[in-house]
Amino acid sequence: DAGVIQSPRHEVTEMGQEVTLRCKPISGHNSLFWYRQTMMRGLELLIYFNNNVPIDDSGMPEDRFSAKMPNASFSTLKIQPSEPRDSAVYFCASRITDTQYFGPGTRLTVL
Amino acid sequence: AQSVTQPDIHITVSEGASLELRCNYSYGATPYLFWYVQSPGQGLQLLLKYFSGDTLVQGIKGFEAEFKRSQSSFNLRKPSVHWSDAAEYFCAVGVLSNTGKLIFGQGTTLQVKP
Numbered sequence: 429d430a431g432v433i434q435s436p437r438h439e440v441t442e443m444g445q446e447v448t449l450r451c452k453p454i455s456g457h458n459s460l461f462w463y464r465q466t467m468m469r470g471l472e473l474l475i476y477f478n479n480n481v482p483i484d485d486s487g488m489p490e491d492r493f494s495a496k497m498p499n500a501s502f503s504t505l506k507i508q509p510s511e512p513r514d515s516a517v518y519f520c521a522s523r524i525t526d527t528q529y530f531g532p533g534t535r536l537t538v539l
Numbered sequence: 540a541q542s543v544t545q546p547d548i549h550i551t552v553s554e555g556a557s558l559e560l561r562c563n564y565s566y567g568a569t570p571y572l573f574w575y576v577q578s579p580g581q582g583l584q585l586l587l588k589y590f591s592g593d594t595l596v597q598g599i600k601g602f603e604a605e606f607k608r609s610q611s612s613f614n615l616r617k618p619s620v621h622w623s624d625a626a627e628y629f630c631a632v633g634v635l636s637n638t639g640k641l642i643f644g645q646g647t648t649l650q651v652k653p
Contacts, residue, residue, distance in 0.1 A: 432582075459639045471629065471643045484640070519582060523639040526571050526590065530582040 430454075432531035434520050440537045446508040449534045452501055453522030461528060462495055462505050463519040471519075477503065510538045541566045543632050545644035552620050553652045560615040560647050562630030571633030572613040573641065574604055578626045586628075589613065600624070625651045 433452040441447055453460050461476040475485040477497045485495070492511070497503040507514055515538050521528040542565045552558055564570055571590050575583040587598025594606040604615045613630060627648050631641040 461639075470645045473640065476640065478639075521583075526633055526639060527573075527585060527588060528639060528641060529585065530575075532582045 432520055432522050432529055434518075434531040434534050436534060437532065438535050438537075440539065441510055442539050443511055444509045445538075446506065447510045447514075447536060447538075449505040449518050449520075449536070451503045451505070451520030451531060453503070453520070454524070454529055455501065457522035457524045457529070458500075459523035459528075460497060460503050461521040461523065462503070463521065465517045465519060465533070466515075474505070507536075510536075512538045514538050541632060541634050541642050543630050543642050543644035545628075545630055545647050547647050548645070549648045549650065551650040551652060554622050555619050558615075558617045558620045558624070558649070560628050560630075560649070562613045562615065562644060563611050564613065564630075564632045565611065566632055566634075570613075572604075572606060573631040573633070574598065574602070574613075574615050575629045575631065576600075576626050577629065577646075583629060586615070620649075620651055622651045622653065625649055 435450045459478050462474040464472045474487045475495045480497045495505045517533045517535050519530050519533045521530045544563045546561050573588045574586040576586050577583045586602050587596050587604055589596045589606045596604050602617050604613055606613050627646045629646045630644040634640045
């Protein structure tokens with residue numbers, strides 16, 4: 429299996445622009461998680477889905493952040509408009525039974 | 540509330556020396572416990588996990604961890620550290636099995652001296 433796939437791996441954008449991060453979970457996994465990692469706040473859970481349905485989005489910092497999972501093999505995390513404080517590494521993870529498997533992350537820099 | 544504490548932010552050990560990384564958790568029921576490792580620029584890789592049964596758990600890369608309920612701890616150990624073990628290590632507790640949600644500690648950065 430290819431593991432969790434994230435794209436792009438690096439994204440540099442300017443403040444105010446829309447950013448879309450993509451994730452393909454491992455086939456057969458029924459849960460998907462989006463995390464944000466920064467030096468100051470560590471690893472934060474933003475939102476997670478079970479069977480494509482959003483279960484808990486309490487970690488989404490603001491209305492500028494939105495996430496979708498239109499099918500079992502694809503999810504997006506969108507930031508609109510982006511701000512410099514959104515600069516971080518964003519991870520996607522998928523889960524089978526009780527174990528999460530992480531993707532390589534997207535490093536986002538907002539100038 | 541559930542929480543995970545990794546008391547050591549940075550640890551430096553010499554190559555070949557033994558290693559122990561500490562993890563303490565707060566959780567009302569029997570926890571699901573995990574250790575992940577993150578190499579620079581990489582995602583988190585699962586080292587090992589504890590769900591039930593034998594309290595000494597073996598993982599990949601020669602790591603092991605011991606669950607001690609009386610101390611609310613799940614410390615990670617390795618008898619002989621290799622330079623390639625330099626990375627950041629995260630302990631996590633599973634909140635509820637049917638959600639799969641994890642609470643992560645702040646991480647411990649391991650530096651290995653030659």
